[in-house]
Amino acid sequence: MNYAGYFHRLLLVDLASGTSKVWTPPAELWERFLGGKGAGLKILYDLGLPGDPFSPENPLIFMTGPVTGSPIPTSARSCVVFLSPLTNSAVDSHAGGHFGPALRRLGLDGLIILGRAEKPVYLEIRPDRALVHPAEALWGQGIFATERALKERHPGAEVASIGPAGERRVRFACIGTGLWRQFGRGGAGAVMGAKNLKALVVPPGNEKVPIADEQSFHALNRKLVEDLLAHPMRKKREELGTTMWIRLAQEAGFLPTRNFRECRFEGFEGITSQAMQRELSWEPRGCFNCPIRCGKRARFDGLELEGPEYETTAFLGAN
Ligand code: SF4
Structure with missing residues (x-):
């Protein structure tokens, strides 16, 4: 069944070859695991847990949920799922801000990033592929400087990046986004650093989250917002x-x-x-x-x- 709430599109990126493609997961993924951490952990399980969190096989799975980026209040959140270098167990790390909604505006439900780039790179996410750009000039820079530089280069984009802690594989390093929001749990930044991946850039998009019954959805949302404001x-x-x-x-x-x-x-x-x-x-x-x-x-x-x-x-x- 083609459920609403999803674009049914995850972008698979292999940093080793610099290639990417769109993957449509089976509907069972959404049926049984809904999205976000549930779906992310299922994908991690299916890929097979790597022995070493810093090996190229450890995926960074950025996932959104069915209401991420929709008009529902507090629908900002997205998560990243991976094998944690801090605990050596599967972990989900969540951030608010604008990163998850930006992915959805490109018509994507998430990203699965595998492999390791030979040299520091950053990814520019497009609806159907990821462009790989050199990031040697950004390597060594903090999250604020990196994000500001990339936003200047890609106007209107949302950015998630690592600083020197992630580059040096500090086991509790964060991925920062929107300057002040962090995927803070489990050392996601260190896994990103081990991949030589400095940042993700998500340019503006126009896609809207598919809604099965617009009228009921908006009526319910109005009620939710009213209750919340009161x-x-x-x-x-x-x-x-x-x-x-x-x-x-x-x-x-x-x-x-x-x-x-x-x-x-x-x-x-x-x-x-x-x-x-x-x-x-x-x-x-x-x-x-x-x-x-x-x-x-x-x-x-x-x-x-x-x-x-x-x-x-x-x-x-x-x-
Ligand atoms: S962290 Fe605060 S501002 Fe952000 S979505 Fe949650 S409640 Fe809203």
Whole structure:
């Protein structure tokens, strides 16, 4: 059955030969595993787990779900599935921002990247192929510099890239996208570095996520957005970001403190949302099509950054 919600197109890229092609997976993949991490893990399983996470056979499988890039709120997310060099097990790592929706605007449900390039390269993703470009000039540059350089070269594109940590195969290196969003779990950046793959560039596209019943879908979506906008927690998250959990975790007694030997931190007032608001001139910032806008644009000491989020604050603060 040709389900709506999917383009039924995954782009397969072999970095060793520099070739690529579109693969239409069997409908069973979507039926049984839906998309995102489920479908990604099934593909990883079918390819066969490589023994060494840094071997060219370890795939980087970027996947979206059936509503990624659709008008549904919080549909920004995409994931990458691979054998983790940190845990030596299969892992899924997720990011918001705009990368997943950009893939969908090209009419793709995901990317499967295999092999290793001989020299540093970046990929320009097209609907039916990937163009391989040299990236030696970018090698050694951080994520911000790389993304800015590639966006200048490819106006309107979304970029996912690695910095020196990924290049040097640091086992917890991230892939950064949209400057401030990370595929942060499991060392995806290190696997990308082992492939000599500096970045993925996804140019603008016009495809729309296929919807089976437009009328019911939009009616349901209107209701979802209305409910979300009226929910008091949405307003709180927009104002206070995910660091609102610092105070709640302190009060409830689960704030990771001193390597989680304790669950309350006497200095917690210094790392609450209120402290961030005072110190960092916060402004709310959202992922693709998200009315919650829990992200925060922060300015500090001449720098412009996003965050910090609850996990960063708790684990590098109280913990
Ligand atoms: S802005 Fe926050 S709530 Fe909205 S999609 Fe991004 S991470 Fe999720």
